[in-house]
Amino acid sequence: MASGTYTQIVSPSHLAGPDRASRSGIWVGIFAITMSFAAFTSALYVRQGSGEAAHIVLPPVIYANTLALLLSSLTLEKARRGIAKGLGPEVDESAAGMAWLVVTLILGLAFVAGQCLAWRSLATQGLYLATNSNSSFFYVFTAMHVLHLFGGIAALAYLIGRLAGSLRTFGQSLFGAIAIYWHFMGVLWLYLLLVIGTRL
Amino acid sequence: MEEAVVPAAHVHAPPEGFIRKHVFSLDHKVIGKQYYGLGLVAVFIGMGLSWLMRFHLVWPTTKVPGLELLSSTGAPGGVITPEYYLSLLTMHGTLMVFFVLTNAPFAGFGNYFLPIQIGAEDMAFPRFNMMSFWITFCAFIVLILAFFIPDGPPISGWTAYAPLSAVGKDAGPGLAWGQSLWAMSIAIFCVGQLFGSLNFIATTLDLRAKGMTFMRMPICTWAWFITSAIGLLAFAVLLPACLLLLLDRMAGTSFFIPAGLVISDRLQNHAGGSPLLWQHLFWFFGHPEVYIAILPAIGIVSHVLITNMRKPMLSAKVLIYSMMSIGFLSWMVWGHHMFVSGMNPTSSLLFSFPTLTITIPATIITLIWLGSLYGANMQINAASLFALGFVSMFVSGGVSGFFLAQPSIDIYLHATYFVVGHFHMVMGVAAIFGIFSGTYFWFPKMSGRMMNETLGKLHFWITFIGTYCIFMPFHYLGLVGNVRRYSSFVDDFMAPLMPVHKFISIAAFVTGAAQFIFLYNLIHSRFRGKQASENPWNATSLEWSIPSPPPWDNFGGKHPVIYHDPYQYGVKGSKGDFVMQDSPEQV
Numbered sequence: 001m002a003s004g005t006y007t008q009i010v011s012p013s014h015l016a017g018p019d020r021a022s023r024s025g026i027w028v029g030i031f032a033i034t035m036s037f038a039a040f041t042s043a044l045y046v047r048q049g050s051g052e053a054a055h056i057v058l059p060p061v062i063y064a065n066t067l068a069l070l071l072s073s074l075t076l077e078k079a080r081r082g083i084a085k086g087l088g089p090e091v092d093e094s095a096a097g098m099a100w101l102v103v104t105l106i107l108g109l110a111f112v113a114g115q116c117l118a119w120r121s122l123a124t125q126g127l128y129l130a131t132n133s134n135s136s137f138f139y140v141f142t143a144m145h146v147l148h149l150f151g152g153i154a155a156l157a158y159l160i161g162r163l164a165g166s167l168r169t170f171g172q173s174l175f176g177a178i179a180i181y182w183h184f185m186g187v188l189w190l191y192l193l194l195v196i197g198t199r200l
Numbered sequence: 201m202e203e204a205v206v207p208a209a210h211v212h213a214p215p216e217g218f219i220r221k222h223v224f225s226l227d228h229k230v231i232g233k234q235y236y237g238l239g240l241v242a243v244f245i246g247m248g249l250s251w252l253m254r255f256h257l258v259w260p261t262t263k264v265p266g267l268e269l270l271s272s273t274g275a276p277g278g279v280i281t282p283e284y285y286l287s288l289l290t291m292h293g294t295l296m297v298f299f300v301l302t303n304a305p306f307a308g309f310g311n312y313f314l315p316i317q318i319g320a321e322d323m324a325f326p327r328f329n330m331m332s333f334w335i336t337f338c339a340f341i342v343l344i345l346a347f348f349i350p351d352g353p354p355i356s357g358w359t360a361y362a363p364l365s366a367v368g369k370d371a372g373p374g375l376a377w378g379q380s381l382w383a384m385s386i387a388i389f390c391v392g393q394l395f396g397s398l399n400f401i402a403t404t405l406d407l408r409a410k411g412m413t414f415m416r417m418p419i420c421t422w423a424w425f426i427t428s429a430i431g432l433l434a435f436a437v438l439l440p441a442c443l444l445l446l447l448d449r450m451a452g453t454s455f456f457i458p459a460g461l462v463i464s465d466r467l468q469n470h471a472g473g474s475p476l477l478w479q480h481l482f483w484f485f486g487h488p489e490v491y492i493a494i495l496p497a498i499g500i501v502s503h504v505l506i507t508n509m510r511k512p513m514l515s516a517k518v519l520i521y522s523m524m525s526i527g528f529l530s531w532m533v534w535g536h537h538m539f540v541s542g543m544n545p546t547s548s549l550l551f552s553f554p555t556l557t558i559t560i561p562a563t564i565i566t567l568i569w570l571g572s573l574y575g576a577n578m579q580i581n582a583a584s585l586f587a588l589g590f591v592s593m594f595v596s597g598g599v600s601g602f603f604l605a606q607p608s609i610d611i612y613l614h615a616t617y618f619v620v621g622h623f624h625m626v627m628g629v630a631a632i633f634g635i636f637s638g639t640y641f642w643f644p645k646m647s648g649r650m651m652n653e654t655l656g657k658l659h660f661w662i663t664f665i666g667t668y669c670i671f672m673p674f675h676y677l678g679l680v681g682n683v684r685r686y687s688s689f690v691d692d693f694m695a696p697l698m699p700v701h702k703f704i705s706i707a708a709f710v711t712g713a714a715q716f717i718f719l720y721n722l723i724h725s726r727f728r729g730k731q732a733s734e735n736p737w738n739a740t741s742l743e744w745s746i747p748s749p750p751p752w753d754n755f756g757g758k759h760p761v762i763y764h765d766p767y768q769y770g771v772k773g774s775k776g777d778f779v780m781q782d783s784p785e786q787v
Contacts, residue, residue, distance in 0.1 A: 020405075020406040021324035021325070021403065021406035021407060022325075024405045025324060025325060028398045032397075032398065032433075032435075032436040035432070035433050036436045036437070036439060036440050038437075039436070039440040039481060039484070040440050042480075042481075043441075043444060046476070046477045047472075047473065047477060049474065050458065050472050050473065050474040051459070051472035129447070129451050130453045130454070133454065133455075133472055133473075136447070136453045136454070136455065140443075140444070140447070144443075
């Protein structure tokens with residue numbers, strides 16, 4: 001934890017109480033978010049029971065966004081390895097880790113920008129939030145996902161700030177917790193894409 | 201003992217300055233007191249509203265001096281209109297359920313004592329903890345704002361049933377901005393509770409002291425832990441429900457509003473929504489919320505009873521497993537609130553079975569209490585009296601639940617005062633008794649001073665007799681067909697029941713007034729009460745092993761080591777008939 005070095009990224013079994021708590025905390029948070037999206041999904045099923053609306057043709061940009069988000073999970077893992085190696089004398093490796101972290105952030109922001117394009121695309125087709133139940137759910141699902149993704153983006157920005165700053169340290173489990181959350185955002189999006197693609 | 205204690209680095213620095221110590225504090229104890237304080241403010245507002253309602257029910261045309269200042273349209277000339285009665289009803293229910301019954305026994309006491317009882321220095325995420333409280337505080341302010349807007353508070357009840365809650369001003373007073381403020385407030389509240397629950401779970405899982413196995417945690421710690429798991433799921437569903445409601449209200453969507461709905465002679469510009477969807481989402485939260493209110497009280501009362509019985513429970517393990525069963529079953533029973541909603545009768549039957557099943561763990565808990573009390577050398581004090589009172593209320597209120605769990609009976613009783621009597625006793629008053637019991641028990645630890653026992657006992661007896669006088673007749677009123685949610689009955693077929701209503705109202709005024717004895721005792725004892733020792737009740741759990749009030753880092757920079765479960769009473773220890781959890785003495 002000394003100033004001037006990257007913090008060791010250790011396996012959960014070696015984490016001390018407070019660090020273990022942040023690992024548990026992120027899983028508990030993921031559980032709650034899953035529950036919220038389960039509620040939205042059940043709302044969709046009940047709502048469709050009271051009348052179907054016209055099917056939505058998904059804007060192609062959605063698929064590019066999906067690719068960006070999935071790639072960002074890979075780049076985050078590259079960053080994790082780079083920073084872990086940076087503990088030793090291979091400073092260049094840790095710098096590369098930092099670069100992958102920035103790429104992850106950029107991909108995350110690209111996903112958000114892409115989702116905005118998808119919303120604009122729908123709007124040009126005359127499909128707004130209140131147009132019909134399918135468009136309502138499309139905007140709700142995608143906006144809620146982006147809202148949660150902002151949490152990950154903020155955490156990544158914080159991490160980059162810490163690493164780029166004079167301290168160059170962060171809590172042992174912080175990176176691990178952020179990584180779990182970020183990967184979960186990808187998994188959640190795949191689930192939402194499945195729901196949006198098949199039900200709306 | 202000494203060699204087992206090692207210095208600990210605290211999770212945050214000692215607080216400096218008034219703001220950090222008392223306002224934006226990271227200390228779980230200060231945050232616990234803030235939640236409790238917010239609950240106290242909310243309970244007195246809520247009680248004031250119930251007084252106004254009870255007054256209006258009996259004297260509907262009589263002026264309430266000064267009320268027109270609060271709402272010139274809702275109470276012109278100080279006389280409450282029927283619509284304003286519904287506003288008071290909505291705000292009473294919302295304040296009590298969310299800001300009292302969730303805040304005080306769970307977030308308040310839980311925040312203060314859970315970390316100490318497991319031997320932790322603080323919550324796992326102190327900043328999140330502080331944020332949780334202030335988010336909850338914002339939710340409270342947003343809700344209270346509804347009183348001060350021209351539209352007034354909503355009239356849709358604390359359940360905010362759609363479509364009336366979703367369509368806006370056409371549906372009646374308070375359903376324009378008042379209802380929006382309500383939905384925003386509850387959504388904000390959910391965020392605060394989600395952060396809080398997450399903190400409780402992570403703290404319990406990972407910050408237990410050495411030797412503090414799960415089964416060595418006190419029953420109340422278990423209760424807070426189970427409650428936080430329930431809260432996590434329940435508020436995670438209510439939050440999306442409130443967001444969808446807000447979208448229907450503000451963005452023109454139709455999640456809850458059906459096609460062709462005409463309200464106030466106006467065709468609503470919505471199509472295809474499902475009013476039942478709101479009920480499903482709301483009660484998926486709403487029924488677990490009953491256990492969010494009552495489980496911490498069950499835990500607190502068990503803790504107080506054990507200490508005052510001076511012997512262990514018949515089986516603390518079975519009691520804990522029963523609490524878990526209640527928590528688990530609470531997810532399968534929400535439909536019993538919807539027997540008269542038009543839901544498929546087969547669904548009603550399916551929801552009826554798990555509802556009836558819940559009576560099994562609830563009965564086991566009660567039998568454990570009663571069996572443990574049998575032959576106990578019970579110490580009678582304000583805390584133990586309220587704990588006994590809780591058992592009484594829990595049984596009395598629970599028994600009526602058995603009737604309501606059956607669709608064929610519920611259809612008759614659902615819209616009557618029988619239901620009002622049932623949930624007030626089993627959820628409202630019982631949980632409040634748990635809060636009182638916890639307050640009299642832990643006040644010495646929280647403030648370093650004792651509360652006045654004579655005033656405490658006086659408070660108990662008036663409250664105990666008074667609440668029975670209020671809520672038992674409700675059952676009778678319901679059985680004879682007295683509908684609920686009406687603002688007055690004078691010119692109605694229910695007019696012959698007015699003497700009963702008068703009796704209830706007078707009992708409500710007296711019982712409510714007795715709460716000022718408690719308030720006086722609380723404030724007076726805080727400054728003038730007798731100094732409390734470290735362990736005035738000769739209790740065994742960790743909070744009684746540290747000074748009263750505890751230092752900012754709980755254990756003075758040391759890590760406690762746990763050797764026993766917290767039920768070592770009736771044994772021969774060096775301090776008396778008990779052995780503390782952190783004492784290495786053999787028992």
